[in-house]
Amino acid sequence: MASMEEDGSVEEKDNNNKKRTKSAIAVAWLTFYNIAMTAGWLVLAMAMMRFYLQKATHKGLYKSIARTLKFFQTVALVEVGHCAIGIVRTSVIVTGVQVCSRIFMVWFITNSIKQIQNEESVILFLVVWTLTEITRYSFYTFNLLNHLPYFIKWARYNMFIIMYPLGVAGELLTIYAALPFVRKTGMLSMRLPNKYNISFDYYYFLIIVMLSYIPLFPQLFFHMLRQRRKVLLGEIIVEKDE
Ligand SMILES: CCCCCCCCCCCCC[C@@H](O)CC(=O)SCCNC(=O)CCNC(=O)[C@H](O)C(C)(C)COP(=O)(O)OP(=O)(O)OC[C@H]1O[C@@H](n2cnc3c(N)ncnc32)[C@H](O)[C@@H]1OP(=O)(O)O
Numbered sequence: 001m002a003s004m005e006e007d008g009s010v011e012e013k014d015n016n017n018k019k020r021t022k023s024a025i026a027v028a029w030l031t032f033y034n035i036a037m038t039a040g041w042l043v044l045a046m047a048m049m050r051f052y053l054q055k056a057t058h059k060g061l062y063k064s065i066a067r068t069l070k071f072f073q074t075v076a077l078v079e080v081g082h083c084a085i086g087i088v089r090t091s092v093i094v095t096g097v098q099v100c101s102r103i104f105m106v107w108f109i110t111n112s113i114k115q116i117q118n119e120e121s122v123i124l125f126l127v128v129w130t131l132t133e134i135t136r137y138s139f140y141t142f143n144l145l146n147h148l149p150y151f152i153k154w155a156r157y158n159m160f161i162i163m164y165p166l167g168v169a170g171e172l173l174t175i176y177a178a179l180p181f182v183r184k185t186g187m188l189s190m191r192l193p194n195k196y197n198i199s200f201d202y203y204y205f206l207i208i209v210m211l212s213y214i215p216l217f218p219q220l221f222f223h224m225l226r227q228r229r230k231v232l233l234g235e236i237i238v239e240k241d242e
Pocket residue numbers: 030034079088089090091094095097098099100101102104128129132136140143144159160163164165166167168171209212213216217220223224227
């Protein structure tokens with residue numbers, strides 16, 4: 001009996017140690033990840049400011065930062081993994097929609113359709129994303145280090161009230177500007193007849209993407225409002241199981 005208890009406590013200790021080791025590794029990884037992402041978006045912010053100060057125009061700005069933007073925005077896919085393995089307490093679906101819509105904007109709209117890269121709406125969502133991500137990743141970093149300045153916490157849970165609608169406006173206006181080029185070129189579309197017997201029209205797909213903002217964006221926005229109430233106002237929010 002005593003030995004079983006002993007065995008049990010050894011096993012329990014071992015499990016606790018494993019949990020501690022796992023969470024220490026998770027914390028170390030997240031700290032590294034968030035510092036790297038803050039740095040990445042700061043580099044983007046500086047590159048955009050330098051471009052604008054030197055050239056006094058937004059024309060050519062997207063092209064000058066495209067590689068860095070594609071890299072850091074694509075790396076954010078890792079965040080869906082963080083949620084899936086449970087090292088951050090966020091919904092896979094909410095994070096997935098947020099990250100995938102951004103990746104779609106970068107790769108399948110702005111990067112693929114050169115004619116729209118100089119639209120003001122591109123600059124709008126770029127500036128909004130950059131300010132948001134610098135705040136968000138520095139919030140996570142300082143939070144993990146247990147040294148979170150109040151103004152960063154305040155900015156994280158207030159800025160989105162303005163930034164989300166502005167970002168969405170930039171994204172939707174950019175997709176809208178892309179429509180005539182997509183229709184004219186038939187890019188990324190498959191017309192019948194073809195050997196796969198499949199038809200796909202990217203033009204109509206983009207219209208569906210634009211319409212999908214109507215049900216999806218409010219979910220993200222209200223999720224952030226709930227987070228805001230929880231963190232800034234200390235409300236206890238009972239989370240529904242996914
Ligand atoms: C294929 C075609 C696809 C087409 C799809 C079309 C869909 C269209 C709808 C989508 C519209 C999106 C528009 C958007 O792109 C526009 C903009 O972004 S504009 C700029 C404004 N944006 C924002 O403010 C972004 C806000 N979003 C986010 O913050 C996140 O992405 C979100 C997942 C929405 C919310 O984050 P989260 O739930 O994580 O909230 P918290 O920050 O409060 O964190 C919760 C807990 O998790 C911990 N956490 C999360 N991540 C980390 C991390 N990296 N490191 C450490 N810890 C992390 C966090 O600390 C919290 O922990 P705890 O509760 O324990 O304190």
